[in-house]
Amino acid sequence: MVAFPSCQTALNIFEARYRVLFNTLLAGEDGLDEELIQREAKHVGSKQFGMCYHNDSGMASIGTILRIDTHVHLPDGRLFVVNQGMERFRVLKVLQQKPVLMCLVEILDEEEDGPAEFESAKELRQLFKELLILNAKIKQRDPTKAPEQLDAWQPREVSYYIASLIAESPTHQQIMLEEDSTSKRMQLQRDLLAGSVSYLRARVALEGAFSAPEAVKDAGEAASPASAVQMDEG
Numbered sequence: 001m002v003a004f005p006s007c008q009t010a011l012n013i014f015e016a017r018y019r020v021l022f023n024t025l026l027a028g029e030d031g032l033d034e035e036l037i038q039r040e041a042k043h044v045g046s047k048q049f050g051m052c053y054h055n056d057s058g059m060a061s062i063g064t065i066l067r068i069d070t071h072v073h074l075p076d077g078r079l080f081v082v083n084q085g086m087e088r089f090r091v092l093k094v095l096q097q098k099p100v101l102m103c104l105v106e107i108l109d110e111e112e113d114g115p116a117e118f119e120s121a122k123e124l125r126q127l128f129k130e131l132l133i134l135n136a137k138i139k140q141r142d143p144t145k146a147p148e149q150l151d152a153w154q155p156r157e158v159s160y161y162i163a164s165l166i167a168e169s170p171t172h173q174q175i176m177l178e179e180d181s182t183s184k185r186m187q188l189q190r191d192l193l194a195g196s197v198s199y200l201r202a203r204v205a206l207e208g209a210f211s212a213p214e215a216v217k218d219a220g221e222a223a224s225p226a227s228a229v230q231m232d233e234g
Contacts, residue, residue: 002173003051003064004160005085006153013079017099022068022079025049031073050089050105053174059101061091062108062178085160088177111182113155120186121155124162127193134200138207159185166192 003009013022023036027045038044052063066083073079089105096102113121129146136143153161163176163185179185 001051002053002164002170002177003066003083003085004164004173004177005064005087006157006160007085007164008069009051009066009083009085011081011083013081014077019077019079021049021100022071022081025068026071026079029071031071033073033077048086050103052091053170053177055170059091060174060178062174063089063091063105064177065089065107108180110156111180113182117155117182117186120183120190121153121158124158124186124189124193125150127190127197128162130197131193131200134197134204137204138200155186156182159189162186162189162193168192 001009013019019033020036020038023032023034024038024041024044025047026032027037027039043049047068049066049068050063051066053060065086065088067086069082069084071079071081088108088110090108091103091105093104094101095104125146128150132143132146147161150158150161159176159182163173166173166176166189176185176188179188
């Protein structure tokens with residue numbers, strides 16, 4: 001899983017060492033396992049932690065600072081936490097491996113958005129909204145609504161939100177997280193969304209041209225570049 005600034009990341013905390021960590025981070029809140037809180041820890045009650053993508057090759061050096069927004073303590077001791085992405089960071093040094101990873105990090109500066117980024121963000125919003133409409137037509141249901149704040153977000157925030165929806169692979173998402181340039185990040189996303197929209201336009205036209213159910217089914221089984229973007233199935 002790759003977390004992004006300006007985006008929410010939900011986590012189900014069940015492993016013992018992470019239950020200790022998150023109860024400690026949430027110290028001072030209601031509904032916690034008080035006996036798990038490490039009162040002497042520097043991060044007690046901070047509600048902030050870092051998250052880096054990890055795979056078989058190891059841990060990525062660029063991650064995101066997350067702030068715990070809401071939490072639910074479940075009867076079996078698990079914690080369900082919803083976290084807000086804050087800033088990107090780079091790992092400088094691993095200080096502790098166990099029981100949980102502790103690192104020295106530096107916060108990464110972000111470029112200021114200029115006219116070119118605002119224009120690219122406008123195009124991304126339009127492509128994303130059209131993708132929602134076309135996807136709904138294919139699935140014969142009401143369109144999923146884009147977030148109300150999408151039009152108010154700054155270009156950098158738009159680029160991180162779109163990146164959080166890319167379902168192609170976490171590795172692809174990590175590439176977007178590590179990209180320092182908002183403009184370059186949005187160019188990658190524009191290419192993906194434009195390809196998805198072009199495919200869905202053609203598919204909608206094809207399904208409209210064929211009334212036979214089997215013909216529609218066969219068309220729907222074709223490989224789809226639209227799968228690059230994770231749509232809400234709810």
